[in-house]
Every structure is written in C-alpha cells, then in structure tokens.
Amino acid sequence: MKKFDVNSVLDGVQASLVVGETVDLTSVHIRGLSPFTDPVAITAKASVVDGVATLGCVYTYRLSLICDRCLTSFTKEVSQRSSHVVVRSLSGPDHGEFVVAPDGIVSLEELATNDIIPELPSKVLCREDCKGLCPVCGGNRNQVQCGCKPKTVDPRLEILNKFFES
Numbered sequence: 001m002k003k004f005d006v007n008s009v010l011d012g013v014q015a016s017l018v019v020g021e022t023v024d025l026t027s028v029h030i031r032g033l034s035p036f037t038d039p040v041a042i043t044a045k046a047s048v049v050d051g052v053a054t055l056g057c058v059y060t061y062r063l064s065l066i067c068d069r070c071l072t073s074f075t076k077e078v079s080q081r082s083s084h085v086v087v088r089s090l091s092g093p094d095h096g097e098f099v100v101a102p103d104g105i106v107s108l109e110e111l112a113t114n115d116i117i118p119e120l121p122s123k124v125l126c127r128e129d130c131k132g133l134c135p136v137c138g139g140n141r142n143q144v145q146c147g148c149k150p151k152t153v154d155p156r157l158e159i160l161n162k163f164f165e166s
C-alpha cells in the first residue's frame, strides 16, 4: 500500500509536502473491461491553503478503451487534477471534498480510486466524428468506404412502402 504521511502539515510543522508515486489500478474492471493497462502516476501535494490542510493531486494515466460506435480499441492519455481538504475526523457530511485520515496517513490507492473511477467516461468514442460501423456490411466506416446504400433514403418513399405493405 502506498501511503502519504501528512501529519507534519496537519500539525503545522511543515508548510508543504510533495510525493510522487504510482498506483496499480489494473485490477479495476468497468463494464467487463480493464481500462488501466499501466500504473497511474500521482503527484500529491499536501499544503496549508487559507489555514486549511489541503491535498492537491495530479494524476496521469493511459486508458485502454473500446469505441462504443465502431468497436475499435484505442488508448487515451489522461491528465486529471483533484483537490481535497484533509481532516483527522469529520462530523458533518462529506460529498467527496474531504479526505479523512484519522492517523494522518493517506492511502494513495484509495485516493486515486475515489478520484478517478467516478470520472471515467460512460460513453467513449475513438474520436468525436467516429463514423461507426456500416449497418449493412458491418465494415468500419472510418477505414473503408464500402459504398453500401442505406435501406431507407427518402421519407416519402418510406410512406409509399408502408402503403403498399398494408
């Protein structure tokens, strides 16, 4: 377990502490996939901001994803920031803004999991304008121009077809 001892900042002994670490989230599964193929790099800084012990983090990681539209796998580099107030105990509600560390020691695995997993996209596209798969031949329209004709073109023809069917 990767631990970050922030006691000296909580006690006001030191103004700031910085740690650089990596955490392994490769066992995380989302919708049957393991998006983390490499360790997540964290730079965490504990410091006193406006009299409050604050933990600022920068995460950099690579996600291995599958496009929802064309089913191609691709990777995406992500850089993400978070900021939390560190406390030893909490009496009020926590909406994710606090890190509670009774012994002044923060688990970086837990922190990374709580910061990153909720931010993962539920819908992924390999690119904004992904053309997806051809509904006729199943070809990837980003890569091939199959030239298939869509089944319905003209809404007026559609009405005529319906007329003749009934």
Ligand SMILES: [Zn+2]
Residues within 6 Å of the ligand: 067, 068, 069, 070, 071, 072, 125, 126, 127, 130, 131, 132
């Ligand atoms: Zn795609």
Ligand SMILES: [Zn+2]
Residues within 6 Å of the ligand: 134, 135, 136, 137, 138, 139, 146, 147, 148
């Ligand atoms: Zn096609």
